[in-house]
Amino acid sequence: MRSRRAQIAGMRRVAEAALDRYALPHGRLTFIAHEENTTFRHDSPAGRYLVRVHRPQRHGRDVESAAAVSSELAWLTAIRAETDLAVPEPVRARDGATTVEVSAAGETRVCSVLRWMDGRIMEDSPRPVHLRRLGEAMARLHDQADAWTPPPGFVRIRWDHETFFGDVMVYGETPAAGCWALLPPEVRARFGAVGARTRDALESDDFGLVHADLHLGNAVFQRGDVKLIDFDDCGCAPRLYELAVALWELRDEPFYPPYRDALIEGYRAHRDLDVTDLDDLIAVRQVAFALWYTGMAQVNPVFAARLDRVHRWSLSMLDEVEAASS
Numbered sequence: 001m002r003s004r005r006a007q008i009a010g011m012r013r014v015a016e017a018a019l020d021r022y023a024l025p026h027g028r029l030t031f032i033a034h035e036e037n038t039t040f041r042h043d044s045p046a047g048r049y050l051v052r053v054h055r056p057q058r059h060g061r062d063v064e065s066a067a068a069v070s071s072e073l074a075w076l077t078a079i080r081a082e083t084d085l086a087v088p089e090p091v092r093a094r095d096g097a098t099t100v101e102v103s104a105a106g107e108t109r110v111c112s113v114l115r116w117m118d119g120r121i122m123e124d125s126p127r128p129v130h131l132r133r134l135g136e137a138m139a140r141l142h143d144q145a146d147a148w149t150p151p152p153g154f155v156r157i158r159w160d161h162e163t164f165f166g167d168v169m170v171y172g173e174t175p176a177a178g179c180w181a182l183l184p185p186e187v188r189a190r191f192g193a194v195g196a197r198t199r200d201a202l203e204s205d206d207f208g209l210v211h212a213d214l215h216l217g218n219a220v221f222q223r224g225d226v227k228l229i230d231f232d233d234c235g236c237a238p239r240l241y242e243l244a245v246a247l248w249e250l251r252d253e254p255f256y257p258p259y260r261d262a263l264i265e266g267y268r269a270h271r272d273l274d275v276t277d278l279d280d281l282i283a284v285r286q287v288a289f290a291l292w293y294t295g296m297a298q299v300n301p302v303f304a305a306r307l308d309r310v311h312r313w314s315l316s317m318l319d320e321v322e323a324a325s326s
Contacts, residue, residue, distance in 0.1 A: 004301050010105035011038035015051045017104040018111035021093045037232065048116035049091060053109050057170040059157050065110040066099050071154045072231050073098040073112065083144050085137060086227035088114040117227045119220035126216050128262035133226045134219050135266025138242050142271060145209035157235030159212055161202045164284055165195035171295020179294045187311050190318050194283045201277035204238035212237055215246050240273060244281035251282055252320050279321040290314045
């Protein structure tokens with residue numbers, strides 16, 4: 001495994017090569033994160049932008065990255081045109097495309113650029129009002145998705161039982177089946193039990209296009225408004241899964257009940273929703289997160305150092321949600 005420093009240096013060279021394809025002036029490129037994708041902030045006289053270097057097979061083993069990312073950006077463009085929801089603005093390359101494919105440092109990657117969204121992320125200091133605003137935005141996002149007809153060639157992840165518990169995804173560079181094999185036996189058994197009991201919950205009648213990663217870390221608050229960022233996981237799923245993701249990391253917090261109530265109230269102010277299976281879908285999210293983390297640990301030293309802690313947390317989290325459901 002290459003060092004994290006070497007990995008980031010390679011992705012920086014890819015990002016720099018990608019920027020040559022855009023009509024942006026020379027500026028400063030600042031590293032942000034090296035996780036699922038590698039991201040940088042670009043500052044220049046033209047403003048501030050987010051540069052994303054996308055991981056191959058990010059959206060499933062049989063999905064072409066450029067098509068998947070272009071589809072995400074098509075949805076963002078439609079949301080901006082059809083609603084007043086604040087979501088990132090895709091930036092087109094000089095040739096008019098919303099993605100570019102570049103080679104540098106021995107890597108060939110699909111890249112994209114978005115206009116930066118200012119504001120404050122409240123993940124570390126949430127209040128119920130933030131969950132209520134997020135719930136309202138979710139409902140309006142789902143209304144837009146129901147009314148929108150995706151363009152030909154639109155391809156995004158289908159977050160169904162097979163995706164969560166089968167061998168559809170590739171995490172890091174490891175197919176999902178390989179990640180299951182890497183799990184400690186106790187964790188693998190508990191995750192299998194989650195899969196057995198959640199099949200019906202994942203076949204909801206209210207199934208459609210969702211953000212799929214809309215927790216407070218992907219919501220930017222500014223002057224009473226909420227902006228939705230990081231649509232990289234977007235695809236079709238039970239609409240209740242959207243709420244489960246938002247509540248997942250808060251599930252074992254002492255103030256969880258008011259957070260939960262505020263999110264549901266915000267959503268129901270615009271759209272009806274049956275929340276009977278909410279805890280089961282929080283458990284599904286825990287499975288998805290741990291499988292992803294296991295795969296990423298095979299290629300990213302930072303993930304590898306924390307993997308045992310994540311497995312212990314998974315068992316603790318499942319204890320929590322299963323006790324509440326019993």
